[in-house]
Amino acid sequence: MERRSRLTPEREAEIYECVERLVREHGYENVTMQQIAAEAHTSTATLYRHWNGKPRLVVEAVRNRKPHPLEAVDTGSLRGDLVAGVGPMEHAAPGDHELMAGIHNAARSDADLAAAVREVMAAPIERAVETVIDRAIARGEIPPDPPGRRFVHELLLAPIAVRPMMTGKHPDSEYLTAYIDAVILPALGVRRDH
């Protein structure tokens, strides 16, 4: 990471904080690199050198604040990992869902932003999901090749992405736990009568 060597982690965190605040206040589309540079007391040249452009800078900033809980989890059971991994969705600040929805919306017409979202946000969660499933297979909790494996990543995102659209409400922990038991575990080959 030579190209980033001139920024300390503290400085990087300060810049990320500015970026996130500006995007929350003004929306992704309306924030400029000039604005970010001014607020963070740096230059656009420095921002471009380190992050290549607005898409990557914003996505790294948002991800930096809050890695997906599934990445840090290892409870010893598949159900435990899933519950610990999605439970915190309920406790997201109200603005967090808005922030992500705004970024996803901007990504529909911005291919660089869409690529940054996939690479910086979606890919690590995808790897975390794979790790959780591999551990469950190794423990013998589920069959070696569960039919729903390829869908688990998007199933985990569905409650936050789809439900608010249809009901105006974000899912609570009762809902998320029931969803894991009734949808995700059966898709991974866990029988209901187990």
Add this chain to the structure above:
Amino acid sequence: MERRSRLTPEREAEIYECVERLVREHGYENVTMQQIAAEAHTSTATLYRHWNGKPRLVVEAVRNRKPHPLEAVDTGSLRGDLVAGVGPMEHAAPGDHELMAGIHNAARSDADLAAAVREVMAAPIERAVETVIDRAIARGEIPPDPPGRRFVHELLLAPIAVRPMMTGKHPDSEYLTAYIDAVILPALGVRRDH
């Protein structure tokens, strides 16, 4: 429907067509009732009298063109109904997904639009899903109170809402059929070895 009695179905269809074209071209937020009235050769007073406002007019226009395929389906089996009901997602015009994504995005900051989406679009699909499940229960295909029942509506929308966000691709029919077999049917209590 006395208040609508002065518009013939043909006239209504013409107005809906104008509305949809304008929203596709300019985006929900940018289209005005004045613009719609001018294009459709009518008055804003008429539009407000019949549709109450832009949210309801736009949502009725989009829905009118294309009711959800699940509403018309009755193949005689649960799997058949689901495949017939989601298969056509694959054949949506590229702009259709964009149109809906734009409306959902606008609905995040427009409570009247969000209510119209729920009432005019989501509720009929929800009822269609209930009907499909009730028929499967009546035929004895699934248990009377399948644990995943409450999640089926959002599971059906997840592939179009979540997958493009993560992969940049819309689901094809192989994907959708595998998803029905691996996720939705097990959530409704259909055993894999059946």
